[in-house]
Structures are given as structure tokens and as C-alpha cells.
Amino acid sequence: MTPLPSITERLARNTYHLDEDENHIEVNQEIARRTGTGKLLVRICPAQVYGEAPDGTITVNYAACLECGTCKAMAAPGALTWHYPRGGFGIAYREG
Amino acid sequence: MSTDVDFDVIVIGAGIAGMVCAHQLARAGHEVVLIERGQEPGTKNLSGGVLYCRVLEAVFPGFVERAPVERRITRNVLSFLNDTSHLNVDYWDSRLAEPVNAVTVLRAKLDPWMAAECEQAGVMVMPGVRVDALLREGDQVVGVRAGDDELRAHVVVAADGVNSFIAQEAGVRPKEPIKHLAVGVKSVIALPRTTIEDRFRVSGDEGVAYAFVGDCTQSIAGGGFLYTNLDSVSLGVVLRLDDLEAKGLSSADVHDRFLAHPAVEPLIRGGELLEYGCHLTIEDGPAMVAHDLTRPGLVIIGDAAGFTLNTGLTIRGMDLAAASGMAAATAITAALKAGDFSDDGLSGYRAELDRSFVGADLKTYAKAPAFLENPRMYSEYGQLLAEVFHGIYAHDLTPRKHLVSTAMAAVKRSRLTLGRLMLDGWAGARAL
Numbered sequence: 370m371t372p373l374p375s376i377t378e379r380l381a382r383n384t385y386h387l388d389e390d391e392n393h394i395e396v397n398q399e400i401a402r403r404t405g406t407g408k409l410l411v412r413i414c415p416a417q418v419y420g421e422a423p424d425g426t427i428t429v430n431y432a433a434c435l436e437c438g439t440c441k442a443m444a445a446p447g448a449l450t451w452h453y454p455r456g457g458f459g460i461a462y463r464e465g
Numbered sequence: 466m467s468t469d470v471d472f473d474v475i476v477i478g479a480g481i482a483g484m485v486c487a488h489q490l491a492r493a494g495h496e497v498v499l500i501e502r503g504q505e506p507g508t509k510n511l512s513g514g515v516l517y518c519r520v521l522e523a524v525f526p527g528f529v530e531r532a533p534v535e536r537r538i539t540r541n542v543l544s545f546l547n548d549t550s551h552l553n554v555d556y557w558d559s560r561l562a563e564p565v566n567a568v569t570v571l572r573a574k575l576d577p578w579m580a581a582e583c584e585q586a587g588v589m590v591m592p593g594v595r596v597d598a599l600l601r602e603g604d605q606v607v608g609v610r611a612g613d614d615e616l617r618a619h620v621v622v623a624a625d626g627v628n629s630f631i632a633q634e635a636g637v638r639p640k641e642p643i644k645h646l647a648v649g650v651k652s653v654i655a656l657p658r659t660t661i662e663d664r665f666r667v668s669g670d671e672g673v674a675y676a677f678v679g680d681c682t683q684s685i686a687g688g689g690f691l692y693t694n695l696d697s698v699s700l701g702v703v704l705r706l707d708d709l710e711a712k713g714l715s716s717a718d719v720h721d722r723f724l725a726h727p728a729v730e731p732l733i734r735g736g737e738l739l740e741y742g743c744h745l746t747i748e749d750g751p752a753m754v755a756h757d758l759t760r761p762g763l764v765i766i767g768d769a770a771g772f773t774l775n776t777g778l779t780i781r782g783m784d785l786a787a788a789s790g791m792a793a794a795t796a797i798t799a800a801l802k803a804g805d806f807s808d809d810g811l812s813g814y815r816a817e818l819d820r821s822f823v824g825a826d827l828k829t830y831a832k833a834p835a836f837l838e839n840p841r842m843y844s845e846y847g848q849l850l851a852e853v854f855h856g857i858y859a860h861d862l863t864p865r866k867h868l869v870s871t872a873m874a875a876v877k878r879s880r881l882t883l884g885r886l887m888l889d890g891w892a893g894a895r896a897l
């Protein structure tokens with residue numbers, strides 16, 4: 370047994386300064402579906418920010434984002450708008 | 466031109482590169498502002514954690530004694546993992562303790578210390594501010610924009626890390642192909658100090674660094690690592706993005722399976738998860754560094770410029786970040802003195818780099834990324850070694866063979882040919 374709880378519980382132990390007013394991630398559903406980027410995002414994000422609803426829509430839980438940039442690097446052109454959260458917001462590593 | 470600036474130099478990003486550069490510039494008497502998007506320096510930064518620290522002694526005398534470092538690495542273990550076996554090369558050397566060669570660090574602890582050193586040297590540290598864009602007049606970069614605010618300087622230093630959005634969005638650098646990048650997924654697990662000393666056979670402030678190859682990434686190009694801190698261990702996987710895409714696996718699952726591997730789990734047993742994080746890193750530094758490093762009024766340093774060497778066994782980015790920050794500070798000081806902020810005026814940067822260990826190491830390891838692309842690295846070789854050692858140690862009452870025939874038999878059973886093996890061995894020796 371490793372000392373690893375579920376991803377959600379894991380992230381709950383991290384410190385975040387949540388930006389309630391601004392979401393820094395937006396998926397273009399149509400392009401995401403057409404290019405396969407949607408399914409790719411769900412699988413490659415280490416924080417499991419992305420999910421797939423039964424109707425194929427890609428859901429985004431931006432509050433969990435660890436700001437690595439993997440999704441932005443791998444998404445098909447136009448499928449994802451992603452930028453760093455505003456200054457001072459987002460993940461705040463205590464170990465790093 | 467000197468009258469309409471707010472600072473001599475604006476440094477974007479308080480990572481190792483930006484802080485070393487800002488510190489050296491302030492030391493040389495220049496007005497420097499260091500802008501960091503995190504609420505405090507270090508809050509956005511994640512590294513595996515082995516810092517080859519000698520270069521930092523030159524910037525911060527007494528670095529190892531004064532800075533919040535974790536352990537001095539005196540033991541290095543290279544571990545070949547297979548599904549049901551593993552084989553370790555275990556190297557301890559007292560010479561690695563003195564002078565100190567490498568220490569483990571946790572960036573959220575190290576970076577605030579370094580920022581305080583910068584402030585003491587006269588740098589104005591501005592945390593909690595995200596730079597949104599460069600200000601330009603024609604070809605010349607003349608400052609930065611953050612929200613509604615604009616700041617102007619003679620030189621802007623982009624030290625904003627691997628994603629390097631500032632330089633990319635200004636069209637100075639291209640978007641990197643994903644095979645040049647890898648994602649690191651990491652956990653920090655608390656263990657009592659005495660457990661760490663007993664379990665890893667280290668005493669005092671000595672520590673161990675494991676590099677894992679083979680089954681740790683479920684055949685995705687990359688590797689695993691485990692480093693001891695004072696009272697925790699840092700461990701995780703590094704996955705090359707193109708291969709993560711190709712193999713159809715989930716990055717979190719690969720991380721979790723690595724921690725559960727029979728060779729790894731006993732090392733963290735009984736521990737408590739302190740933090741789970743991820744960060745991009747660079748797979749092909751030499752290819753990225755080949756792009757432009759300067760534009761009129763702009764200098765790019767650290768990961769933003771591609772200064773990371775991934776040899777498969779070690780990732781070295783922090784020491785190169787520091788060295789590139791130092792080289793940039795020297796070149797910018799010369800440019801400020803001459804009042805020449807053109808490409809020509811800043812060309813001292815490349816020259817300084819070539820003179821330092823950075824230039825030499827980038828050349829030495831230029832072939833490593835191509836070698837590490839070899840898929841056999843991540844599957845067949847660990848299996849082959851395990852077969853050889855199984856032949857040596859498993860006594861099933863059949864007559865024993867000499868080591869050479871044991872090895873040859875193992876090669877035969879594997880899908881590798883002897884010629885393939887020799888070619889890879891030769892390529893490896895040349896690349897690393």
C-alpha cells in the first residue's frame with residue numbers, strides 16, 4: 370500500500386489561492402471533440418482537471434490546476450485557451 | 466534614452482535563473498526589479514530536487530551552510546526496474562561529501578531564501594504580479610506590461626521558466642515540439658528522520674539519489690527518481706510528452722504505479738503524503754538553446770532558453786539556470802556600461818556561456834536526447850540485466866555456466882541482437 374489517497378484527496382492537501390472571478394482554462398468543445406484533444410486532456414493532466422461528461426462534453430475543474438502547462442503544450446491548435454492564473458492566485462507549493 | 470526608464474533591468478520570474486541574474490546585477494550597482502507571479506517566490510516552482518551546488522557558492526558564499534538545503538548526496542543508485550525484478554548499481558563515495566557536490570532542495574523552501582538574499586543585495590522583489598507581455602518600440606524591447614501597469618527598462622530578462630510564454634507570445638521563440646518536453650509528476654512523502662537514515666543507510670545530513678529506468682514509466686520514454694530530504698522523500702516520474710501521447714496512458718496512473726512498484730513501495734512505506742505536484746521539464750536542451758537567446762533589449766535565461774540537460778540518469782537544470790543567469794548578468798553589465806542594448810551589445814551573453822561549463826556541457830550531451838529516444842532503453846535492457854543476474858544467482862541444479870555464456874544466453878533469449886546491443890552501447894557511451 371502506498372501512502373497515496375485519491376487525486377481529489379491528494380489535491381485537498383495542497384494549498385491553493387483560488388481566483389473566484391477568473392477561470393484560466395477554456396475548452397473549445399467542437400475542436401476538442403473533432404481532434405481527439407478532449408480525451409487526451411482527460412488522460413494526460415496529472416491533476417485530473419479535465420473530465421468527460423456522458424454526452425462527450427469536456428468538463429474543467431480549473432481550481433485543481435497545478436499550472437504545469439502540459440495540456441497547453443499537447444492540445445490541438447484552437448482546442449484549448451489556457452494561461453497562467455492572475456498574479457498571486459492558483460497553486461502555492463509548500464514543498465515544491 | 467536613460468531618462469525614460471523605471472529600472473536598468475527588469476527580470477521576469479524569480480526562479481533560480483532570474484534570482485541569480487538579478488542578484489549579480491544589483492551587486493554590480495544596477496537598479497533591478499524582479500517580478501514573480503507567485504504570491505511568494507517558490508510557490509510555483511517544482512523540481513526533482515538534486516542541485517549540483519558548486520556554481521551557487523560563487524554567487525552566495527557559504528551557500529550550503531546558509532541556505533535551506535536538505536541533504537548532501539553521497540550515494541547514487543541507478544535502478545533498472547522490471548515488472549517482477551530490479552537491479553541496482555549502488556555508488557557511495559565519501560569524496561562526494563567534501564567539497565559538497567550536490568544537495569537535495571525543496572524549491573518552496575529554497576526560493577524564498579534566495580529572494581531574501583536578492584533583496585539584501587538591493588533587488589526590488591515584486592511578487593504576486595504576472596507579466597502579461599513585452600513592451601516594444603520597433604525591434605527594441607523596452608519594458609513589460611502587467612495588467613494595466615507598464616514598466617520600462619534598458620534590458621528585460623525573460624527568466625519565466627520552461628513554458629516561456631513571454632518569449633513565445635512575442636514571437637521571439639517558436640512553440641517547442643512536444644518531444645522536447647516532458648512532464649514530471651511528483652510526490653513528497655514525510656518519513657521520520659531516523660527511518661530515512663536506517664532505510665537508506667545514510668547518517669547525519671548525507672542523502673541518496675535514485676534514478677530509475679525501465680518499467681517505472683510503463684515503457685513511456687522518461688524515468689523515475691527518488692531523492693531523500695531531511696524528513697521526507699521526493700519521488701516521481703518524468704514522461705516525454707510525445708510518448709505519453711503515443712502510449713495512451715494516464716500520467717497520474719503511471720505515477721501511482723511507480724510508487725506501488727515492489728522496488729519502490731518499501732522505500733516509502735508508512736510515510737504520509739505531504740504534497741502532490743507536477744511541472745514541465747526539458748528533454749532536449751541543446752535543441753532549444755539553438756534558438757535565439759537575445760533580441761534587442763531582451764535576454765532569455767534558464768529553462769526559458771532551454772538550459773536543462775536530461776541525460777536519462779540525471780536532470781540538471783538548476784545549476785545551468787544559475788550559470789546562465791550569471792553569464793547574462795556579466796553581459797548586461799557590459800551593455801549598460803556601453804549604453805548599447807542592440808543584439809550586438811548583448812552578444813557577450815553567448816560568449817560568456819561558451820566560456821563557462823554550460824557551453825561545454827551542452828556540446829558534450831548534444832547526442833543524449835537522440836540516444837534516449839531509443840525505445841529499447843525503456844524496456845528490453847532492464848529485462849536483459851535481470852536475466853543475466855538471474856542466471857548467476859538462481860541455482861536450479863543445472864550445471865553453472867561462465868558469466869559470459871550466461872550473458873550470451875540472456876541476449877539470445879531477449880529480442881536484442883548482439884550487434885544491436887553493441888551499437889546501442891557505443892551510442893550510449895558517446896552520448897553520455
Ligand SMILES: Cc1cc2nc3c(=O)[nH]c(=O)nc-3n(C[C@H](O)[C@H](O)[C@H](O)COP(=O)(O)OP(=O)(O)OC[C@H]3O[C@@H](n4cnc5c(N)ncnc54)[C@H](O)[C@@H]3O)c2cc1C
Pocket residue numbers: 477478479480481482483500501502503506507509510511512513514515516517594595596597624625626627631648649650651702703743744745746766767768769772773780781782783784786
Ligand atoms: C520533475 C522535475 C525534476 C527535476 N529535477 C531536477 C534536478 O534534480 N536537478 C536539477 O538541477 N534540475 C531539475 N529539474 C529542472 C529544474 O527544476 C529547472 O531547470 C529549473 O527550475 C529552471 O530554473 P528557472 O529559474 O529557469 O525556471 P523556474 O524555476 O521554473 O522559474 C521560473 C519563474 O518564473 C515565474 N514566472 C513564469 N511566468 C511568469 C510571468 N508571466 N510573470 C511573472 N513571473 C513568471 C514562475 O512563477 C517561476 O517562479 C527538474 C524539473 C522537473 C519538472
Ligand code: SF4
Pocket residue numbers: 413414415416417418433434435436437438439440441743
Ligand atoms: S496545466 Fe497541468 S495541471 Fe493544469 S490543467 Fe493543464 S495539465 Fe492539468
